[in-house]
Amino acid sequence: MTGLDRRTGARISNLDSAYQAVTFTLGTRISSVPLLREFGGGIAELLGRAMTPALFAAWQQLIATAIDLWEPRFKVRRITATGSIDDIRNGVAGLMIEVDYRPKGHLGDETVDRVVSFGLGVNGGVTLL
Numbered sequence: 001m002t003g004l005d006r007r008t009g010a011r012i013s014n015l016d017s018a019y020q021a022v023t024f025t026l027g028t029r030i031s032s033v034p035l036l037r038e039f040g041g042g043i044a045e046l047l048g049r050a051m052t053p054a055l056f057a058a059w060q061q062l063i064a065t066a067i068d069l070w071e072p073r074f075k076v077r078r079i080t081a082t083g084s085i086d087d088i089r090n091g092v093a094g095l096m097i098e099v100d101y102r103p104k105g106h107l108g109d110e111t112v113d114r115v116v117s118f119g120l121g122v123n124g125g126v127t128l129l
Contacts, residue, residue: 014103018073019118025070026063026120041066056081063095063120072105075112082119095120 003017004010012020030040042062049055064076082094096119100112 014073015101015116018071018101021071022067022074022118025066039070060095063097067097067099073102074099074105075102075110077115 002011002013003020005012005016006020006024025039026041026043028040029044030042031037033039043059043066046055046059046062060079064079067074067076076097076099078098080096080098082096087094096117098115098117101114101116102110103113104111
């Protein structure tokens with residue numbers, strides 16, 4: 001299965017489509033989609049606050065929950081922080097997300113094809129690294 005790049009309209013692979021969906025989900029504020037008010041990542045609401053261990057844990061949980069809820073091709077295994085403590089204090093937050101990739105998860109088939117990892121940077125928006 002292939003998808004379409006939301007910016008160029010070019011065909012992209014199923015895995016790239018799943019990455020694109022994660023970026024869109026995490027970059028969308030909850031309640032900003034009129035016909036689907038519960039859609040979104042919930043992480044934008046936490047940006048700009050002082051980074052504490054409790055806030056960071058909440059941020060990780062929101063990301064894992066959003067991916068598990070809105071992208072059925074991924075099942076989150078682990079989310080770990082990247083960078084040093086000073087990087088995080090300076091607002092340069094990064095995460096490494098490890099997921100089970102299930103190419104037909106959107107069809108109800110939970111067969112895992114492979115485990116993939118991708119980086120996530122947050123700097124006023126959401127960027128896959």
